[in-house]
Amino acid sequence: MRREAPKSFADYTPLLFPGVMLVVFFVVPFSTMIAVSFFKRNPAGFYTPDFVIDNYARFLTTFFAGVLGFSLMLAVLVAVCCVSIAFPFTYLLTKRSRRVQTLWLVGLLSVLSLSEVIIGFAWSTLFSQTAGITNLFVALGLMDKPVALLPTFGAVLAGMIYQALPYTILVLYPALVRLDPTLLEAARTLGASPVKAFFNVVTPALRNTIVATLIMVFVFALGSYLLPQILGRPRHWTLSVLITDQAIYQSNMPFAAAMAVFLVLISLALVGLTLLVGRRENAL
Amino acid sequence: MTATFLRRLYFTIVALFLAAPLIVVAGVSVNARQELTFPPKGFSLAWYGQIFADPEWRLALIHSVTLAVCSAAIAVAIALPLAWFLWRRIAPWANIFQVLGLAPFILPPVITALGFLTFWATVGLFGQFFTAIISHAIFFVTLPLVTLSLGFASIDRSLVEAAATMGADDRTVLKTVVLPLILPYLVSGYAFAFVLSLNEYIVAYMTIGFTTETLPIKIFNALRYGYTPTMASVSVFFVAVAALVFGSIAKFGDIRRLLGAMSSEGN
Numbered sequence: 001m002r003r004e005a006p007k008s009f010a011d012y013t014p015l016l017f018p019g020v021m022l023v024v025f026f027v028v029p030f031s032t033m034i035a036v037s038f039f040k041r042n043p044a045g046f047y048t049p050d051f052v053i054d055n056y057a058r059f060l061t062t063f064f065a066g067v068l069g070f071s072l073m074l075a076v077l078v079a080v081c082c083v084s085i086a087f088p089f090t091y092l093l094t095k096r097s098r099r100v101q102t103l104w105l106v107g108l109l110s111v112l113s114l115s116e117v118i119i120g121f122a123w124s125t126l127f128s129q130t131a132g133i134t135n136l137f138v139a140l141g142l143m144d145k146p147v148a149l150l151p152t153f154g155a156v157l158a159g160m161i162y163q164a165l166p167y168t169i170l171v172l173y174p175a176l177v178r179l180d181p182t183l184l185e186a187a188r189t190l191g192a193s194p195v196k197a198f199f200n201v202v203t204p205a206l207r208n209t210i211v212a213t214l215i216m217v218f219v220f221a222l223g224s225y226l227l228p229q230i231l232g233r234p235r236h237w238t239l240s241v242l243i244t245d246q247a248i249y250q251s252n253m254p255f256a257a258a259m260a261v262f263l264v265l266i267s268l269a270l271v272g273l274t275l276l277v278g279r280r281e282n283a284l
Numbered sequence: 285m286t287a288t289f290l291r292r293l294y295f296t297i298v299a300l301f302l303a304a305p306l307i308v309v310a311g312v313s314v315n316a317r318q319e320l321t322f323p324p325k326g327f328s329l330a331w332y333g334q335i336f337a338d339p340e341w342r343l344a345l346i347h348s349v350t351l352a353v354c355s356a357a358i359a360v361a362i363a364l365p366l367a368w369f370l371w372r373r374i375a376p377w378a379n380i381f382q383v384l385g386l387a388p389f390i391l392p393p394v395i396t397a398l399g400f401l402t403f404w405a406t407v408g409l410f411g412q413f414f415t416a417i418i419s420h421a422i423f424f425v426t427l428p429l430v431t432l433s434l435g436f437a438s439i440d441r442s443l444v445e446a447a448a449t450m451g452a453d454d455r456t457v458l459k460t461v462v463l464p465l466i467l468p469y470l471v472s473g474y475a476f477a478f479v480l481s482l483n484e485y486i487v488a489y490m491t492i493g494f495t496t497e498t499l500p501i502k503i504f505n506a507l508r509y510g511y512t513p514t515m516a517s518v519s520v521f522f523v524a525v526a527a528l529v530f531g532s533i534a535k536f537g538d539i540r541r542l543l544g545a546m547s548s549e550g551n
Contacts, residue, residue: 005373017362018381026388026399033402105530115483117501118519118522121507122305124507225486226485230507247490264391267392
């Protein structure tokens with residue numbers, strides 16, 4: 001059956017249910033949130049309809065600037081660490097047999113699907129004093145007595161890399177698995193060692209993919225809402241944690257909504273940038 | 285020789301990093317008494333029984349499974365007609381719905397969650413269990429949408445044309461040719477949405493967190509009030525379910541293909 005343009009109104013009926021659902025339960029909630037970001041806080045209820053820009057004006061405080069700066073720095077750090085670990089790993093993975101690849105992909109998907117609650121709990125256990133990794137160091141004679149490794153910045157970073165690493169590998173996988181093998185063969189024939197071929201041929205050929213992946217992982221890391229709370233101190237809280245905190249515990253929904261709108265704008269700008277980078281790659 | 289050794293070493297380090305927290309959690313989950321120690325003191329599987337025996341944990345389990353079963357079904361029900369329409373018809377403006385379907389998954393989850401919180405609070409249905417089902421269905425519609433689009437793209441159009449030439453109308457073609465061909469993609473889309481819904485915390489918390497506990501919410505609440513080994517056994521249970529589901533997809537389908545094309549949708 002060829003693809004054809006819809007002729008009658010009846011041809012549009014399949015769109016009815018998906019369209020209504022997505023508009024009513026995604027577009028409308030999203031717009032509600034934007035509207036609420038201009039409303040006034042009502043300590044007794046959720047909010048009072050109004051039009052104020054106080055919620056946005058609070059962005060100008062040093063406290064907010066601090067949280068924003070920390071969130072961006074943390075997300076950049078996570079993205080850079082993940083891509084540097086994942087890129088050579090994924091490349092090597094695509095060279096293994098189908099069986100090995102499948103096994104790894106199942107494992108990676110299982111870790112990726114884990115709740116942030118479970119990742120947070122697992123790392124807090126691994127870094128705890130009684131059940132933690134330092135007990136192993138003591139047993140090996142590297143340390144005198146076990147210590148708790150959290151709450152620290154290192155714990156937050158480790159947890160977030162753990163969360164984002166499977167995502168990074170799965171984002172890189174399609175590009176690397178489809179990499180033209182003749183490219184590598186040519187490099188090898190001309191006398192490059194595998195390591196040299198990887199750094200001088202594979203990496204430059206996928207420069208745009210790497211940039212796009214960095215941005216994707218950055219956006220992913222910006223979304224982490226529990227790990228900084230479970231593994232870090234309040235000064236390690238990110239924008240996502242702050243939004244949850246304001247919405248639920250401080251019941252200041254308008255301010256939470258204003259921060260969420262701000263986060264959407266950052267994310268959208270970055271996703272747009274990714275698409276642009278991707279397009280340039282296709283054009284080449 | 286050294287290259288192979290270095291590669292093995294690299295793979296082992298990554299595997300250890302990914303497995304270490306889970307190994308420790310599995311270890312503390314079999315402690316004989318209620319304490320957080322590793323290596324475990326004694327051996328007991330009682331904490332796994334707790335998931336089903338303890339009324340609170342059992343209730344959370346029932347909530348989580350109900351939520352995941354229903355929301356994944358609705359997600360597929362939204363994605364199937366949409367993906368079919370986009371494959372069958374030339375209607376460029378309809379792509380806007382595809383973008384809407386992909387958006388909740390790409391944006392930070394807190395945003396979608398807060399959107400639902402403000403929405404349900406505004407319409408006065410805040411806290412009802414069904415609001416979480418609908419919210420999860422929208423939040424995870426991306427997964428069946430991506431797998432189904434992939435499934436439709438893999439259909440050889442000459443097959444469908446042959447059926448049409450022999451006199452089959454749209455409905456017959458859909459039922460006898462198209463649906464059987466995309467069934468594996470439908471099942472994996474459902475499975476992805478199911479597992480992720482089971483694990484999801486923030487959207488569930490912001491919609492029904494004050495009235496109902498799902499397993500992730502229960503774990504988080506328990507985490508704030510102190511440690512119980514049941515948290516560890518539930519975590520292991522979650523890993524096992526995910527590994528089982530994705531393992532089955534790999535066994536009965538081609539997970540490499542599914543993932544090879546999945547992310548390429550993004551760029």
